Amino acid sequence: MVTLVASLGTSPMVVTETIDELKKRGITVDRVVVLVTKDPRVETSYYALALDFMWNYENVELKRVELPFDDIKSQKDHDEFVRIAKEVIKGEIENGRDVVVSVAGGRKTMGVGLYKAGLEVGVEEFYHVIAEEVAGASDFLKNLMMHDLKSIYEGKAEAPESLKNLISWEMHRPDLTIHLIKI
Numbered sequence: 001m002v003t004l005v006a007s008l009g010t011s012p013m014v015v016t017e018t019i020d021e022l023k024k025r026g027i028t029v030d031r032v033v034v035l036v037t038k039d040p041r042v043e044t045s046y047y048a049l050a051l052d053f054m055w056n057y058e059n060v061e062l063k064r065v066e067l068p069f070d071d072i073k074s075q076k077d078h079d080e081f082v083r084i085a086k087e088v089i090k091g092e093i094e095n096g097r098d099v100v101v102s103v104a105g106g107r108k109t110m111g112v113g114l115y116k117a118g119l120e121v122g123v124e125e126f127y128h129v130i131a132e133e134v135a136g137a138s139d140f141l142k143n144l145m146m147h148d149l150k151s152i153y154e155g156k157a158e159a160p161e162s163l164k165n166l167i168s169w170e171m172h173r174p175d176l177t178i179h180l181i182k183i
Contacts, residue, residue, distance in 0.1 A: 003031040003092045003099050005085070007106035007114055010041045010141050012049035014104040016171045017129045019060065021180035027100065027125075031061045033088055035081070035110070038070045041141060042106075047149030052171045054153065055164065072109050081110060085117035093121060100125040103183065115183070126183040131176045140170045 004022070006015050019029050032053075036046050046064060053062045065088055069077050092099045101118045103111030103126060115126055143166060151157040 001031070001097045002027060002029050003033060003097045004029045004102060005033045005089055005092065005099055005114065005118075006035070006102035006104070007081075007085075007110035008034040008036045008042060008045055008049065009106035009110075010045050011105065012045045012052070013131070013171045013173070014102065014129050015049055016052060016056075017131060017178050018102045018104065018127055018180065019057070020172070021129060021178055022100065022127070025180070029060060029100070031063065031092075031097065033063045033065060033092065034105075035065045035067055035085060035088065035114075037067050037072075037106075041145070044141060044144050044149060047153050048144050048167050048171070050153050051149060051159065051164075052167050056168065056172070072107050078109050078113060082113040082117050085114050086120055089118055089123060090121045093123075098125075099123050100127060102127050102129065104129045128181045128183060130179045130181065131173070132179075140166070 004018060008015065015032060015034065022029055034046065036042050050062055053060060065084065067081060067084060072078050072081055089099055101114050101123055103114050118126060147163055148157060152159045
């Protein structure tokens with residue numbers, strides 16, 4: 001029973017890339033806890049991730065922990081993030097789960113905060129994922145924001161096939177070389 005704890009920004013694929021690369025190393029994640037701000041772009045990113053889990057990771061539980069701010073803009077926000085992250089990680093450990101932490105998602109201060117929180121409660125496995133860039137900029141987030149992903153996720157609307165293809169392609173790009181770095 002392995003839980004991946006990660007912060008989420010506007011690139012949800014860092015979560016799926018981490019899960020896939022961990023699996024290649026013999027670590028099977030069956031639960032993911034993501035810490036998300038209230039920023040609308042991050043909300044879109046979360047629902048893209050949630051839909052991808054629904055379509056491609058049926059044996060992996062996804063849990064969302066919403067942070068009480070839109071973005072980390074102050075020392076107070078950062079300290080609160082670390083407190084929440086520590087509480088989340090500690091709770092997973094107390095429930096008898098092995099915890100690995102991804103520092104790849106969200107603001108840099110979130111990765112540092114997750115690292116600090118994990119160290120304070122005894123986590124030994126920290127990872128960062130890097131995808132080699134492909135030529136051209138991606139409009140992934142812009143394209144996602146044209147859809148009501150929350151309604152699709154909640155079953156209130158049907159996902160167009162083009163959206164399913166877009167999410168699956170971007171979250172599992174076969175044309176990228178992925179590097180998982182253990183910190």
